[in-house]
Amino acid sequence: xxxxxxxxxxxxxxxxxxxxxxxxxxxxxxxxxxxxxxxxxxxxxxxxxxxxxxxxxxxxxxxxxxxxxxxxxxxxxxxxxxxxxxxxxxxxxxxxxxxxxxxxxxxxxxxxxxxxxxxxxxxxxxxxxxxxxxxxxxxxxxxxxxxxxxxxxxxxxxxxxxxxxxxxxxxxxxxxxxxxxxxxxxxxxxxxxxxxxxxxxxxxxxxxxxxxxxxxxxxxxxxxx
Amino acid sequence: xxxxxxxxxxxxxxxxxxxxxxxxxxxxxxxxxxxxxxxxxxxxxxxxxxxxxxxxxxxxxxxxxxxxxxxxxxxxxxxxxxxxxxxxxxxxxxxxxxxxxxxxxxxxxxxxxxxxxxxxxxxxxxxxxxxxxxxxxxxxxxxxxxxxxxxxxxxxxxxxxxxxxxxxxxxxxxxxxxxxxxxxxxxxxxxxxxxxxxxxxxxxxxxxxxxxxxxxxxxxxxxxxxxxxxxxxxxxxxxxxxxxxxxxxxxxxxxxxxxxxxxxxxxxxxxxxxxxxxxxxxxxxxxxxxxxxxxxxxxxxxxxxxxxxxxxxxxxxxxxxxxxxxxxxxxxxxxxxxxxxxxxxxxxxxxxxxxxxxxxxxx
Numbered sequence: 181x182x183x184x185x186x187x188x189x190x191x192x193x194x195x196x197x198x199x200x201x202x203x204x205x206x207x208x209x210x211x212x213x214x215x216x217x218x219x220x221x222x223x224x225x226x227x228x229x230x231x232x233x234x235x236x237x238x239x240x241x242x243x244x245x246x247x248x249x250x251x252x253x254x255x256x257x258x259x260x261x262x263x264x265x266x267x268x269x270x271x272x273x274x275x276x277x278x279x280x281x282x283x284x285x286x287x288x289x290x291x292x293x294x295x296x297x298x299x300x301x302x303x304x305x306x307x308x309x310x311x312x313x314x315x316x317x318x319x320x321x322x323x324x325x326x327x328x329x330x331x332x333x334x335x336x337x338x339x340x341x342x343x344x345x346x347x348x349x350x351x352x353x354x355x356x357x358x359x360x361x362x363x364x365x366x367x368x369x370x371x372x373x374x375x376x377x378x379x380x381x382x383x384x385x386x387x388x389x390x391x392x393x394x395x396x397x398x399x400x401x402x403x404x405x
Numbered sequence: 406x407x408x409x410x411x412x413x414x415x416x417x418x419x420x421x422x423x424x425x426x427x428x429x430x431x432x433x434x435x436x437x438x439x440x441x442x443x444x445x446x447x448x449x450x451x452x453x454x455x456x457x458x459x460x461x462x463x464x465x466x467x468x469x470x471x472x473x474x475x476x477x478x479x480x481x482x483x484x485x486x487x488x489x490x491x492x493x494x495x496x497x498x499x500x501x502x503x504x505x506x507x508x509x510x511x512x513x514x515x516x517x518x519x520x521x522x523x524x525x526x527x528x529x530x531x532x533x534x535x536x537x538x539x540x541x542x543x544x545x546x547x548x549x550x551x552x553x554x555x556x557x558x559x560x561x562x563x564x565x566x567x568x569x570x571x572x573x574x575x576x577x578x579x580x581x582x583x584x585x586x587x588x589x590x591x592x593x594x595x596x597x598x599x600x601x602x603x604x605x606x607x608x609x610x611x612x613x614x615x616x617x618x619x620x621x622x623x624x625x626x627x628x629x630x631x632x633x634x635x636x637x638x639x640x641x642x643x644x645x646x647x648x649x650x651x652x653x654x655x656x657x658x659x660x661x662x663x664x665x666x667x668x669x670x671x672x673x674x675x676x677x678x679x680x681x682x683x684x685x686x687x688x689x690x691x692x693x694x695x696x697x698x699x700x701x702x703x704x705x706x707x708x709x710x711x712x713x714x715x716x717x718x719x720x721x722x723x724x725x726x727x728x729x730x731x732x733x734x735x736x737x738x739x740x741x742x743x744x745x746x747x748x749x750x751x752x753x754x755x756x757x758x759x760x761x762x763x764x765x766x767x768x
Contacts, residue, residue, distance in 0.1 A: 209485035212472040239461060240470040242479055248647040250493060250654040277654040278491035
């Protein structure tokens with residue numbers, strides 16, 4: 181959806197009755213059918229899964245779990261996100277279509293939790309990767325707490341203005357590294373006897389301009405974040 | 406100039422009248438179509454709500470609660486959200502096929518509503534080949550699914566599309582054979598004639614009693630045609646992410662969502678028409694016109710009663726597919742094809758043979 185297609189939704193028009201009503205309508209529809217992505221990396225997902233069942237039943241709020249990120253509006257990052265999982269999580273988030281929301285579920289995804297002190301692989305807080313709407317503490321949080329987070333997210337969506345969302349989309353686009361593969365001289369030459377005399381491949385093969393350009397782009401993106 | 410201005414004016418006004426008449430004709434043609442489409446859309450919203458509440462009841466949940474009273478507006482909220490959501494098109498896929506696919510699926514199902522009689526002769530197009538038209542049109546939908554599966558450039562989508570095509574081709578045949586034996590009983594392919602052939606003995610005149618095997622085969626294969634749960638291999642969530650819908654977002658996914666429920670509604674309506682006596686009240690020895698008198702107002706009232714009876718039968722029947730969806734597990738691919746080709750096809754052929762021989766002997 182872009183602003184050109186739905187000019188009536190734009191709040192820059194003077195506060196007419198129609199524009200506010202349409203804004204409210206879109207907010208209402210969005211908050212009452214938040215389809216979460218079936219995503220879970222560890223123990224938090226057990227609590228999340230109990231919400232699908234009969235005791236805690238999040239279908240009351242109109243949440244239908246979807247397996248495809250293309251059809252989901254909400255991602256609950258249920259479980260520890262490791263460095264290895266991080267690219268996949270970012271990719272899943274970017275595959276979701278635009279009005280999308282994130283609930284950081286559990287201590288691990290807020291600060292790294294019990295892995296925050298001495299882990300070599302845990303991402304310290306999922307908000308380093310994707311923009312988070314609601315932080316939901318707990319290790320793991322109870323299903324009631326998840327329902328509380330969903331209620332808070334619903335409140336947040338109900339206060340949303342269309343214009344603000346467009347602005348935030350432009351500014352807070354999260355940065356993902358654009359991986360470029362450089363062709364290097366193969367080290368699998370078959371002459372393995374020379375291993376004793378092996379020298380580490382020098383970085384001078386990469387043209388220095390590209391290297392600096394790449395480094396600059398990284399630093400500028402960090403500034404944005 | 407021989408013709409003076411007044412004559413020209415009269416000719417002009419005459420042609421204007423003619424064009425106005427044509428416009429009115431077109432509008433009067435469009436009115437029933439638009440009414441039907443609106444009515445069907447509301448019917449689909451009702452089915453979505455029913456399904457979610459019934460599934461909640463079966464699983465001892467509550468179901469949609471906060472969107473409107475009893476969650477009635479849940480389907481509407483879902484639809485509005487899908488309409489306002491971003492529309493993503495895969496960059497490496499075939500964009501044209503990707504965009505056309507869902508619309509082909511929806512339009513072909515919408516077309517099959519045109520031969521369904523909702524009340525006494527209240528049908529959009531009373532074709533003499535009505536049921537055949539439905540069989541022919543409903544096999545266009547898998548082409549749309551195949552297109553969308555191929556156009557997504559995604560292995561799950563492609564597998565889902567292939568599965569959908571294979572499934573609906575293999576279950577089309579028992580379905581067509583059941584319909585054929587029904588049309589043998591009423592000597593006509595027109596849906597109106599089929600309903601009228603069942604109107605004689607009220608409840609006992611239903612084709613359900615004359616074709617019990619055909620009814621069961623029709624029920625199973627229509628479930629397979631709708632890709633409902635015992636046969637929902639094309640969108641099996643655990644194997645293929647969402648089947649051919651995987652890459653679809655926004656309103657295009659909404660079209661698929663609507664199409665599946667439209668398909669469910671149309672097959673339920675056809676069960677009503679073919680096996681459950683259509684618009685007739687179906688209580689023996691009671692005729693609707695006798696109770697309400699046969700005056701002008703009574704006729705309109707009778708039509709409304711007919712529509713009500715059709716819809717009541719349809720929605721009562723819908724409980725069976727919905728309850729089936731939330732109780733039965735999914736079949737494997739080989740089980741599905743075995744059931745279709747080795748069980749349903751011979752049984753429906755035998756049913757056709759029985760029907761034909763009984764018609765030959767008794768008549």
